[in-house]
Amino acid sequence: MDARELAYFVAVAEELNFSRAAERLGIAQPPLSRAVKQLERRLGVVLLERTSRRVTLTAAGQVLLEEGRRALDGLAAAARRAQRAGRQDPRLVLVAKAVGDGGMMPDILAAYEREPDAIPVEVLFCGFGEHAALLRGGFADVGLLHGRPDLTGLDSEDLLVESQIAVLPARHRLAGKEAVTLADLEGEVLPRWAGLPQGGGPEVRDAGQLMQLIVMGRTIAVLPESARAYLGGDVVCVPVLDAPPITMMIAWPEQSRSPALAAFVRAATDVAARRGERWEPGRLPADLETVRNP
Incomplete structure (x- = not known):
């Protein structure tokens, strides 16, 4: 398979529109359409169903979209590794x-x-x-x-x-406890790690941002025990007895x-x-x- 044709197909499959895909790729629409047709001929399967109103993926097209993304990512990764190794x-x-x-x-x-x-x-x-x-x-x-x-x-x-600890603001209601359980933390605002759905609190991307939000009383966090070594004096660490290792x-x-x-x-x-x-x-x-x- 030609990597350029594959990249063109992935763009069309993600956009489900030849015009938008061509604009995204920075090429004219006719060569994009020819490349996708050539790919279909090469594979011997129909990848896209085209009508005057819409473009949809066939079962074969859906498989190639998923595998093609990984293949293109792999090619890009291989190039980066080779450049760094050289x-x-x-x-x-x-x-x-x-x-x-x-x-x-x-x-x-x-x-x-x-x-x-x-x-x-x-x-x-x-x-x-x-x-x-x-x-x-x-x-x-x-x-x-x-x-x-x-x-x-x-x-x-x-x-x-590692065991886990609750990291709390110094004035938190549980800050004076020797240990807590997960039940004690019910109702607390937990951070929402960037890119993950869990947590209903503020989105957090890094440790510095998380610590600032805890100090401000906007959230608490449950972290590995070793995080103690990196925390300042404005927060309190309390073992969570029943948190999974x-x-x-x-x-x-x-x-x-x-x-x-x-x-x-x-x-x-x-x-x-x-x-x-x-x-x-x-x-x-x-x-x-x-x-x-x-």
């Missing part, structure tokens, strides 16, 4: 939240520096829920994630399991074979092992083990 000063890009490293990042970076395959690390801080997209899109090589995000196209390894993991694009990436994963799992977690020092996931022991 730099004269290659770097490993690590993506993390400002308070989402479980307190382990300094130890991981120090352990990684001692690895023979280590290269300089560039840390990219992102908003809530953006890690996986940055990894899939080729903007980052490895990430530290909390919870269970969509890991499509990624490999991962659990590092740390939350897992911090390391993730990277699947089927990666980079020695520098393998070294970073090894350093992270070694640090987790030294903290009493269940990993054996030096053990790597199977797909990266071949890099260390070809």
Whole structure:
């Protein structure tokens, strides 16, 4: 399949209008129509039903739209990774939240520096829920994630399991409690993480914004225990006894074979092992083990 034809088809399938798709692509409508027809001939299926009033997707067109988006995203990601790998000063890009490293990042970076395959690390801080997209899109090589995000196209390894705490304004009704339960938090305004439907409170994109809203009394938050180390004196942290444990993991694009990436994963799992977690020092996931022991 020709990538240009695929990109043209995706634009039409998303717009369901040839004129708007042509305008979006910055081309005239006739070559766009010819490209889509050529794609249909190439595949031997009808992708779009066209009438004088509207354009609709066939079952084949719906499948190609979903798969085509992923294919085009994959091509763009491959280009970004190749460009970064070809730099004269290659770097490993690590993506993390400002308070989402479980307190382990300094130890991981120090352990990684001692690895023979280590290269300089560039840390990219992102908003809530953006890690996986940055990894899939080729903007980052490895990430530290909390919870269970969509890991499509990624490999991962659990590092740390943490209890959760309620982060409250200093004058909150529960601020003097030694511990609370989820029932105690019923009716509280919880933040709505950007891009996610949960939570009815203000939309939050990063840790700094969240802390400011908590101090102002506009919301509270339930966060991993390790977030305590990053919080100022204007908020109070109270253990939530019945909140489910939350897992911090390391993730990277699947089927990666980079020695520098393998070294970073090894350093992270070694640090987790030294903290009493269940990993054996030096053990790597199977797909990266071949890099260390070809």
